[in-house]
Amino acid sequence: MSLKAIYEEVAKCNRCGGCQAVCPTYAETRVEWSVARGRIALVRAMIEGRLPVDPETMAPIYECLLCQKCVAACPSGVRTDQIMLAAREELMKTQGKPAVARAVVRVLRNPRPFNTVVTLLGYYAKTLRPVTIVTRLERVAGVVAKANRLVDRTERRSLQSQAPRYLKAVDSPAHKVAYFIGCATNRLNHAPGIATIDVLQRNKVRVEVPEAVCCGLPALAYGDKETAKEMARRNLDRFAGLDVEAVVSDCGSCTSTLAEYAGLLADDPEYRAKARALSMKVRDISKYLVEIGFAKPRGEVKTSVTYHDPCHLCRHLKVTAEPRAVLKSIPGLDFREMKEADACCGAAGSYMLTHVQLSDEILGRKVAHVAETKAEILATGCPACQLNLGYGLKKHGVPAKVVHAVELLAQAYRAEEGAGTGPASGEAEDGRTTGARTTKAPEKREVAGSGR
Numbered sequence: 001m002s003l004k005a006i007y008e009e010v011a012k013c014n015r016c017g018g019c020q021a022v023c024p025t026y027a028e029t030r031v032e033w034s035v036a037r038g039r040i041a042l043v044r045a046m047i048e049g050r051l052p053v054d055p056e057t058m059a060p061i062y063e064c065l066l067c068q069k070c071v072a073a074c075p076s077g078v079r080t081d082q083i084m085l086a087a088r089e090e091l092m093k094t095q096g097k098p099a100v101a102r103a104v105v106r107v108l109r110n111p112r113p114f115n116t117v118v119t120l121l122g123y124y125a126k127t128l129r130p131v132t133i134v135t136r137l138e139r140v141a142g143v144v145a146k147a148n149r150l151v152d153r154t155e156r157r158s159l160q161s162q163a164p165r166y167l168k169a170v171d172s173p174a175h176k177v178a179y180f181i182g183c184a185t186n187r188l189n190h191a192p193g194i195a196t197i198d199v200l201q202r203n204k205v206r207v208e209v210p211e212a213v214c215c216g217l218p219a220l221a222y223g224d225k226e227t228a229k230e231m232a233r234r235n236l237d238r239f240a241g242l243d244v245e246a247v248v249s250d251c252g253s254c255t256s257t258l259a260e261y262a263g264l265l266a267d268d269p270e271y272r273a274k275a276r277a278l279s280m281k282v283r284d285i286s287k288y289l290v291e292i293g294f295a296k297p298r299g300e301v302k303t304s305v306t307y308h309d310p311c312h313l314c315r316h317l318k319v320t321a322e323p324r325a326v327l328k329s330i331p332g333l334d335f336r337e338m339k340e341a342d343a344c345c346g347a348a349g350s351y352m353l354t355h356v357q358l359s360d361e362i363l364g365r366k367v368a369h370v371a372e373t374k375a376e377i378l379a380t381g382c383p384a385c386q387l388n389l390g391y392g393l394k395k396h397g398v399p400a401k402v403v404h405a406v407e408l409l410a411q412a413y414r415a416e417e418g419a420g421t422g423p424a425s426g427e428a429e430d431g432r433t434t435g436a437r438t439t440k441a442p443e444k445r446e447v448a449g450s451g452r
């Protein structure tokens with residue numbers, strides 16, 4: 001958005017205050033600059049020169065989760081998320097990248113620094129954390145403490161490097177897809193990725209796993225559009241020429257960002273067409289399964305489950321019915337809808353580390369809603385939400401286990417083979433399971449979803 005376009009968008013706000021009732025940050029802070037209306041007023045004042053574009057004025061703009069709750073509720077259709085992104089971009093142009101943005105983008109831009117950070121976190125969690133003095137130090141350094149609580153364990157190797165172990169030859173495939181591995185699945189928790197590959201292959205989908213880089217969302221969220229474009233081009237170099245009908249992701253945020261490549265590179269004559277083609281092909285895993293009419297599992301998973309809608313999946317991509325259809329197709333699974341299932345959990349990428357206190361408060365409300373359902377499992381569709389929700393449940397002593405929805409489907413497929421909960425092709429290397437009980441239920445095979 002140009003400054004002129006932002007101003008036009010800002011001018012659409014009629015100050016009705018409708019956003020107050022839905023904004024998660026306002027629900028916790030109750031201050032005007034913490035809601036869409038107040039944030040928009042700040043941006044207007046900056047554009048009109050009544051306030052300086054400096055880090056202090058920008059703090060409320062960075063405090064926005066970009067969750068789009070206000071956008072969905074706004075009677076004037078104001079795109080507050082786009083205004084926030086454009087304002088961040090302006091600050092970056094005038095003041096340079098904020099230190100935290102520089103650090104996050106540098107770590108995610110190349111696999112090597114990201115891998116180093118993950119390895120150090122894993123080492124810290126296993127060896128140093130139990131030492132009392134370190135625990136005391138953690139209390140002082142809130143960000144370090146939260147990072148370590150979030151990342152309870154890390155994967156020794158990347159899923160990218162381990163993918164050949166899970167890829168199988170599919171005879172007479174009905175479909176061909178490329179699987180896009182997001183950063184969290186690649187190094188922090190392989191389970192959603194392994195389950196994604198597994199359920200696709202069980203549905204006669206041939207899967208290939210090109211080497212991806214970060215989708216670029218963290219850079220975009222900080223207003224660093226140039227870095228986001230660079231990452232988009234690198235991914236397009238790897239995915240654009242593939243003979244596949246879809247690019248599938250298990251991460252709502254990655255899926256949403258890949259879908260935005262067309263807009264991001266609209267002015268790039270070399271990549272414009274490739275970006276448009278990829279954006280048309282990208283699919284969230286649940287949506288893709290429903291589209292191809294996935295096989296209804298016959299194995300039972302005897303447990304109760306509730307579902308958290310990730311912001312990018314439910315509002316950016318409008319994917320809400322599909323993950324529920326996947327869960328409700330599983331025999332034995334008792335689905336319990338929670339209150340405010342589509343409310344942000346406070347993760348919002350690196351927000352959970354840069355705004356620890358506010359993120360934790362927002363998460364507390366989500367955890368209370370999960371606890372009310374008394375469900376044994378909390379399913380979701382975004383590995384970053386998974387990390388944050390797992391941290392929140394543990395912090396508040398709620399015994400539910402967090403999994404990706406597709407992990408439960410993989411478990412049901414394994415159960416129909418009589419594989420039970422033991423390690424199988426669809427599980428993580430260390431045999432971690434969803435923890436749910438499974439039984440084989442001999443029934444005639446049915447097809448779920450709408451079909452194409």
Ligand code: SF4
Nearest residue numbers: 013016017018019074
């Ligand atoms: S709901 Fe929309 S128009 Fe109303 S105050 Fe909020 S942003 Fe402005």
Ligand code: SF4
Nearest residue numbers: 023064065067068070
């Ligand atoms: S995007 Fe979310 S956090 Fe930001 S102003 Fe809107 S509702 Fe509030």
